[in-house]
């Protein structure tokens with residue numbers, strides 16, 4: 256049934272095929288190894304068993320929690336470019352044959368929490384279960400590794416349960432309107448009035464448009480789970496600060512705030528602090544004294560730190576049997592949280608805890624498997640979906656009339672903020688981000704051609720010039736685009752290097768460095784992180800701004816590639832190697848921590864790291880810079896092309912506050928906008944359709 260060039264393949268031929276796919280870079284060696292191990296453990300090295308296991312493993316390596324058999328390209332499931340490696344499968348026989356494999360099980364009806372936890376117990380991602388349970392689960396047309404099936408079903412079950420729960424006493428508006436007994440109704444109405452007064456104080460009447468930030472606070476005040484999403488500068492932090500204030504006015508709560516990376520946690524802390532200051536200046540009636548705002552927490556940590564890493568293990572101190580001690584958990588940059596991490600987080604939440612997720616559903620999905628935030632928001636992509644009960648409650652609290660729909664999935668728990676207060680509606684970066692996010696290529700072209708001073712297009716070469724041909728701030732000519740980008744980067748980085756040369760305080764040097772960043776779509780190649788870093792080092796050296804004679808040199812920016820809990824450094828943390836002082840030229844790596852203090856580490860003690868004049872767009876999530884230059888590859892490989900999607904471009908653009916520069920070519924840019932990253936997952940269906 257598995258054929259290549261019209262010939263049915265034997266097991267040995269399939270094993271050879273897997274080796275060839277690895278040699279060609281079309282399959283990971285881990286995926287091949289996984290397939291062979293599974294075949295050995297299950298004493299079944301049938302061609303189908305080998306192929307299916309390799310495909311499921313490859314899906315996971317590409318961050319898909321499952322293999323969706325409906326979207327499998329039967330004529331060439333590995334997407335091989337070599338004729339010999341293009342196998343084909345028969346649709347009709349495939350499902351039945353997979354179901355008949357001894358290694359494949361079917362979903363157990365209503366898995367209990369214990370069973371789900373056992374199924375998803377921490378092991379290495381590709382470890383094969385030694386339990387009698389089947390290592391693969393076929394759920395309809397989706398094939399999972401058992402562990403990931405456990406993660407997905409547990410996350411769906413826990414989120415749905417949280418979503419369905421109203422906060423006792425907060426269902427006041429609905430109760431006040433609906434038919435409840437009179438005592439309840441009296442206290443409910445009193446509570447409603449209190450909440451209404453607080454909401455009015457926090458959100459003074461505007462211009463008559465719906466105030467979605469107010470809706471978000473009203474919604475989140477009554478639900479155990481609230482998800483507030485929106486693009487950059489739409490006021491997520493402002494909104495959540497007001498929400499925390501409102502909740503704390505009603506009941507004292509033990510609150511923790513987290514983000515997936517150290518950088519994002521530091522930014523959350525800064526944003527909350529700034530938001531508190533702004534809020535204090537707007538409170539007028541005395542209903543909320545400034546001291547109440549001061550009392551709000553502002554310290555944020557990483558998810559890993561919250562859950563308590565156990566050194567040398569991939570388990571955490573907090574889990575179902577040792578839950579966290581808190582009443583409310585706020586998770587920022589939730590789009591970066593992967594499926595296994597979301598499972599661990601939900602597992603560690605105590606009963607009766609509120610969970611608030613903040614993030615931008617349109618950003619790149621997590622680096623590891625899943626696209627949890629996008630799945631959570633999937634059912635409300637076309638607009639809000641509030642039940643009649645929720646609309647009644649929101650009307651009672653905010654006076655806003657909203658059109659109800661039939662209750663669906665997480666509809667009552669979601670609020671999307673769409674108006675950016677950071678980008679002027681008529682300014683280039685906001686316009687470009689909007690057009691890219693909508694996949695509107697014609698509009699994208701118009702925005703580039705408009706000649707906004709905030710946007711600069713650098714063409715890869717004359718042959719490819721196009722996108723910004725008609726605008727003044729356009730560069731073309733073979734190789735000139737890259738030269739222009741390197742020169743521009745050297746000008747920008749020259750600022751912090753000159754501050755270093757005059758022994759400015761490290762905080763000042765880091766602040767200047769963080770004003771600009773080159774972001775790359777890929778790691779390798781001349782236009783990737785590796786090539787651009789080398790080119791910038793060479794150019795800065797020619798200008799005499801750095802002296803890269805050794806691995807560590809004064810002014811070398813560093814990005815950390817792994818977590819080191821002992822040192823307090825985390826994957827994605829960024830610092831600079833600087834002399835200790837004007838008198839002491841010995842070098843120390845300097846990092847600003849989430850509480851604003853400076854961490855100094857001897858370079859030799861740093862965990863794995865890389866130079867960071869250029870970094871990947873993926874690693875830039877949760878950060879923002881005044882100016883961003885994006886470098887796209889010239890001739891991306893098929894694997895690179897698949898990563899070059901709309902979310903990547905959107906994420907890069909929205910890291911920039913004042914200026915966005917793009918080095919690319921029109922065809923590539925357009926193709927990327929057309930390509931949406933879809934992760935094979937059953938989570939959205941489970942959350943929104945209950946299966």
Ligand SMILES: Nc1ncnc2c1ncn2[C@@H]1O[C@H](COP(=O)(O)OP(=O)(O)OP(=O)(O)O)[C@@H](O)[C@H]1O
Pocket residue numbers: 468485486487488489490491492493494526530533676677
């Ligand atoms: N309703 C509003 N009216 C006017 N300005 C606002 C409003 N809400 C937020 N802002 C301003 O917009 C800016 C961004 O707000 P905020 O930091 O809350 O957004 P965010 O969505 O959290 O941003 P980020 O994308 O950086 O996470 C801030 O300067 C804030 O003062």
